[in-house]
Amino acid sequence: MxxxxxxxxxxxxxxxxxxxxxxxxxxxxxxxxxxxxxxxEYRTTPFDLMGNAYNGAYEEMGISSGTNLLRDYQAGMVTAEDIVTAGIRDGDIPAQALQDPEYVGKVKRQLDVLSRDV
Known part of the structure; x- marks a missing residue:
């Protein structure tokens, strides 16, 4: 047994x-x-793209870094589409990412979450 x-x-x-x-x-x-x-085609995830933006990788393209990025988002001066466009220009993601609502939506959700405590 x-x-x-x-x-x-x-x-x-x-x-x-x-x-x-x-x-x-x-x-x-x-x-x-x-x-x-x-x-x-998506070497950079939405999470990593936001990390790049937050760390200043897209400052030359007019995207602020750190808490300034989050404040600009809250003020409506920066959008998820702006960050995706900067990622495209920097070669991090392909151009079709801007037409991908799921990818852009995930970048927006990252912005929403991060900007809550600013």
Whole structure:
């Protein structure tokens, strides 16, 4: 009886160990398709694009950095589209990103979240 229990438990543990890997594959595939383009075309995620903007990578293009960026966003002087456009000009993302509402929306959500406490 003890052997049967241990054998069954071992099979269940091995089965459960494979589930996260299978889910990761599904999640990875859906995230690639979520923007409608291949992963290679979007080398820079919306999160990373915002990090670039916040750290001053787009200052030469008129995008403020740090808390000034967030204040400009709150004042309506900078939009998510402006940041995406700066990323395009800097070569971080392809031009079609500006036409991708999901990508632009994720940049906007980053701006919304970060500017709450400014």
């Amino acid at each position: 003890k052997r049967l229990f241990l054998g069954t438990l071992s099979v269940l543990m091995l089965s459960a160990a494979g589930i996260p890997a299978a889910q990761a594959e599904v999640n990875q595939d859906s995230s690639i398709q979520s923007y409608g383009y291949s992963e290679q």
